[in-house]
Amino acid sequence: MAAAEEQAFLALARPGRRFVLTTHIQPDADGIGSELALAALLRARGAAPRIVNADPLPAALAFLDEAGEVETWDPAAHGPALAAADAIVMLDNSDPARLGALEPAVRASAARTVSIDHHPDPDPFWSLLVLRTGASSTAEVVFDLARAATVELPPAALRALYAGLVGDTGRFRFGSTSAEAFAMAAELVRAGVSPAAMFARMEECVSGPYLRLLGRTLGSAELLEQGRLVLLTVPRALVVELGAQAEDTSEIINESLRLGASRVAALFREQEDGRTKVSLRSKGPLDVNRVARRHGGGGHRNASGIVLGCPLDEARSRLLPELLELAAE
Numbered sequence: 001m002a003a004a005e006e007q008a009f010l011a012l013a014r015p016g017r018r019f020v021l022t023t024h025i026q027p028d029a030d031g032i033g034s035e036l037a038l039a040a041l042l043r044a045r046g047a048a049p050r051i052v053n054a055d056p057l058p059a060a061l062a063f064l065d066e067a068g069e070v071e072t073w074d075p076a077a078h079g080p081a082l083a084a085a086d087a088i089v090m091l092d093n094s095d096p097a098r099l100g101a102l103e104p105a106v107r108a109s110a111a112r113t114v115s116i117d118h119h120p121d122p123d124p125f126w127s128l129l130v131l132r133t134g135a136s137s138t139a140e141v142v143f144d145l146a147r148a149a150t151v152e153l154p155p156a157a158l159r160a161l162y163a164g165l166v167g168d169t170g171r172f173r174f175g176s177t178s179a180e181a182f183a184m185a186a187e188l189v190r191a192g193v194s195p196a197a198m199f200a201r202m203e204e205c206v207s208g209p210y211l212r213l214l215g216r217t218l219g220s221a222e223l224l225e226q227g228r229l230v231l232l233t234v235p236r237a238l239v240v241e242l243g244a245q246a247e248d249t250s251e252i253i254n255e256s257l258r259l260g261a262s263r264v265a266a267l268f269r270e271q272e273d274g275r276t277k278v279s280l281r282s283k284g285p286l287d288v289n290r291v292a293r294r295h296g297g298g299g300h301r302n303a304s305g306i307v308l309g310c311p312l313d314e315a316r317s318r319l320l321p322e323l324l325e326l327a328a329e
């Protein structure tokens with residue numbers, strides 16, 4: 001990161017300054033963890049931060065918000081706060097469209113707009129961009145800001161940073177897992193964060209219905225092309241039977257990729273409205289996003305999604321030829 005942007009941000013963080021921090025829609029551990037840690041940094045400098053997100057805090061991440069400071073956007077309650085803010089900071093993204101319901105209020109505000117991020121191709125909207133595309137996570141960027149400011153963060157903020165780092169590196173397995181990421185983890189552990197306790201909070205937290213849904217879904221997996229293509233289906237009737245309506249199925253498909261032979265995986269989940277949500281995953285150079293885009297979806301090369309306006313069986317037969325072709329590449 002250019003030190004100039006880092007210093008420009010810290011120059012804004014003065015006593016009494018009102019900050020609104022936010023992250024992208026469907027917030028993850030990196031977005032939430034970075035917000036909580038940055039709020040602690042700002043408070044340590046005497047500024048007045050507030051965290052307002054378009055989407056509610058996911059239940060699995062609620063333990064990070066010990067003080068209950070993450071708020072969900074309510075125009076009546078937060079409209080005036082955004083209008084009166086000295087600075088609005090988007091963490092872990094720079095795409096204004098991903099501000100969700102906050103976007104109009106952010107655009108209308110006279111506040112200084114800042115994005116603190118690690119994704120490539122930043123949006124030009126922000127008046128200050130603290131961007132480090134080489135960073136494993138936004139948490140790493142915020143961690144470095146705290147160091148530059150020589151601010152000692154409280155234990156809850158250190159745990160929040162650790163959660164962001166672990167989340168975005170896929171528990172230290174993705175290509176983004178750099179020496180700097182491990183150095184940051186080491187420093188957090190030295191400062192008192194317990195990896196075992198964090199693992200228990202972040203991973204050993206699924207419900208009975210989720211565990212049974214995982215088993216039943218993997219148990220009925222179709223392995224095609226000698227396992228190169230894995231098809232998973234989650235019919236509505238199964239979800240209802242197990243009482244698993246609110247369960248997030250995104251990790252079930254990742255689990256299926258542990259099959260050594262697998263190259264492509266697809267999970268078809270029948271929604272309450274009769275449409276079918278399709279999650280796609282691939283390994284290496286195989287590009288599932290190409291398939292997703294052709295059907296009105298999107299995402300990344302190795303992880304994409306689509307919502308198809310047809311029943312599960314029809315969705316499966318509609319995508320099957322393209323998935324077989326991709327898996328055979």
Ligand SMILES: [Mn+2]
Nearest residue numbers: 030092138168
């Ligand atoms: Mn991130």
